[in-house]
Amino acid sequence: MSGESILVKLQKIDRRYLYWILFIGLAIPFIRPIGLPIAVTPSTLSLYNELKTLQPGDVVLLNEAFGVGGIPECMPATAASTKIILRQGAKLIFVSPYVDYQILWARLQELVPDFAQKEYGKDYVFLGFYAGLEAAVAQLGANIRTVFPTDAYGTPLDQIEMMKNVNSARDIRLVLSGDTGDWCDYYIRQWHTNYGTPVGEIGIAMLGSSYMPHYRAGVLFGMSVGSRGGAEMEKLIGEPGSATVTMDSINVSHLLVIAAVILANIGMLSARGKGGK
């Protein structure tokens, strides 16, 4: 009966073996890239198209609601979007509710060389960190200056050229929310519902599912989902980056997950076929 015992074993492989295989499987493509083609999904395309409609002088609020852990997922699409925003001649406001905000801002500047051609205070501004979840987002919409009397470097907003006429959500053309959690919801509820500000989402993959109804309902103008969305944005602007490389690891890991699921099901079905349960 050794055959059956193997089938039974397939159903209960020690988790640690699975973990080792996974970690090694994820690492290999970084050493030997595969490079499979990527198709662009409609929600990413909508995001790209809307950003392309930005006019010079439009103000975009970029909310980076993820920690350093979220960089592989959210940063590629954020960087690509920022490139589009700056190239369209629009102005950018950077805010973040995460304590890692300085690292995020530094990383974004590294990834977007266009900042070098733009002028701080005139084309973009780094307001920095804010606390207080949805309540803070509501306040930000009502009056930016109550949340950020100054930018992250301590300069009062009234002394910053591009902020002179920006007081509330009404003065902002659109919001891009990069997040790992509910921040997009906050902006939908507090900005889109109250002021009609268009909201776009750059989220981790799992938010793709929760925000899909919002995208379908037209509440979100576009959505980039996870590192896949990042890879798609990189493709749309024609500049492959880190997300494109990560897609190989994703491929391997997905195949491993499917292999594990198949093994477990073969084990279960065969055991059941032989009268087991």
Add this chain to the structure above:
Amino acid sequence: MAYPTDLFGLSGLWFQWLLLLMVYSYVLYKETPAYRFAEHLYIGITMAISLMVAIGNVTRIAIRPLMAGEVIYVIPLILGFAMYALLISEYRWVSRYPIAILVGAGFGLGMRGVLIPNLLSQVISTIRPPTGNAPIDWFTFVYVAIGTICAITYFLLTYEHTGALSYPTRIGRWIIMIGLGVYFANTVLFRMSMLAGRAQFFLQVLKIIPM
């Protein structure tokens, strides 16, 4: 990000690498003293960092405006410190007041916040006729509407799922299962890119791949 060359950067980088090993020892092997070290280190420093962030926030949001003459900010400061009444057994109840504010704000914002996006907008997008006229568009329209109806009946709490209700609730269960499966699988993507990011970092520190 370039590979650091100074002691400050190098020590940090290798310490990060070691911590990665310590934490993953829990996953790949078992709970070890190394994991315990990383765990306690992390809890200790994060507590201090959270406290620093909180001090910065309170100063920025309340103390500075107060200094500038906005007396109203005395109220939240008093309420905030009323939380500490919890430490004195006779006056423990005083801490209920700041909590009443928080709970009130949470319920108030929450209840008013779900009405449009979670209820009305969802109904509207369920019943909005498809823009296209292809069979798949109509199939989707019917699937979403009927699916939503059945899934909602699954949540009826004062009726047993028997008799006439047994059919829609069973379909509702299937619809929910499909939703959960899609959600689960979609999340795999996200989790894996995070972990791939760590695997990449692991190799970068060892200089197997460039940083």
Add this chain to the structure above:
Amino acid sequence: MAVIVAGRLMAFVLMVVAFALFYLFMYLGKGGMKIKVRTLPAMAAIPEAVGRAAEMGKPIYYTPGIAGNLNDPTQGPQVLASISIMGYILRECIKSGVRLDAFVPIQDALPLVEETMRMAFLAEGKPDEFDLDMIHFQSEQSPYLSATLGYFQRQRPASNILIGGFYYESVIMGEAGNAIGAFQIGGTANTHQMPFMVATCDYMLLSEELYAAGATISEDPHMLGSIKGEDIIKFAFLALIAVGFLLGLGRITSLIDILRM
């Protein structure tokens, strides 16, 4: 009707109708109307979770999740609902002499958890047995997760109760709890964590069930009445969707225009 902000009229009507219905059925419930609430398996499993811990002589792990503070509109109410449920579980634990370790990473919820615990011990006539060390605080998400993982392996709790607002940690806690063979009851209204709780927990409170759980176990007619009210408003919405669907088949969108007022 210019009094109400344009675009929010229907929201206002909805809220008034909902509250009126809830209140009406609370009143009817008090007046003796028979209301039977479907048993929620997760709530029915609590005695099993406690019994298991008593038998094994091991503690129970409880957490309201990390997702947000009390004034967070999405997460705060979930945390509150969770604390209500904890009070009930704790009383069962005290009766059976089981220790409950509460991991609470939300600082503003600490007073509530502490008070609820004190009251539970008092209600069971054992106020001296309350020990502050039953409450474990960590600031932020990942430290809380790291402490939980360490606790799982070192203390090996018999049952884990994960009810409240969760984020990414739910799948790790669920799987790590499963690995130590703990009996697990989960619950959340955060859609993004439901699949993992369903996959890793033995029983689970999905979405609305989390809020209703407290009411279903109580015998308070007011509480039960409001649950009935919820069902009635669900029927109203079902009818609304059904009518809208039929109109939609004929490409008529007048209902949508009304709902957007």
Add this chain to the structure above:
Amino acid sequence: MSSIFQRQVVYLVTAIIVAIMFIDFFFFETSTWIGEQVQTWGMVIYNIAMGLGAIRMMMSHGKVIQRRSTNWQYSGMLVGLFALTLITGLVGYASTGDPQSNSLYDWIFSNPYVSLDATFYAMTGFYIFSAAYRAFRARNIDAALLLMAGCIVLLTNAPIGEVIWNQIPIVGRWFLDYGQVPAMRTFMMVGAFGLLAYGLRALLGREKGYYGEVAGGK
């Protein structure tokens, strides 16, 4: 008299705040002054309460050290590192207003703190793998549907699905864009009903569990 302040007045305060939030939303296009104030107060209270958490944490670890309980050395390290980080942070804060201007604090923040967060975050990858291995089994119709929808989406998200069969992404997209919508929509809607009813019960003082009361049987 004081018992009124311990209970009834607390409920009244909660109800007033909720009422302010409603009035603010329905009758004013933009947030009113009082509506904004209440939200600011919430933020201040929440942040000040962090100190309470720190006190509780130090009390509990202090007790472990004092009693020399199991693993007390780790608690000692925790308290020591907490003090070190806090002091360096305060020094930086006092000198420039930014704790990270202190180089030791900055090192702690940029290295162990930030990287451990990413490390724990990524840990989900492992556990989701084993959770999928255990959960995706065709035990009955329900589980089979979960498995089917899950596998199609897995293959859609990975570009390799397209290589295996070019129709997979089309089917998978349908599941992602529409297949899951009724379930997610239902969770949103019933969750909202639950919240509204729960909120009303809580405001009427029916929902026990806070403000010094406890739910549960006789």
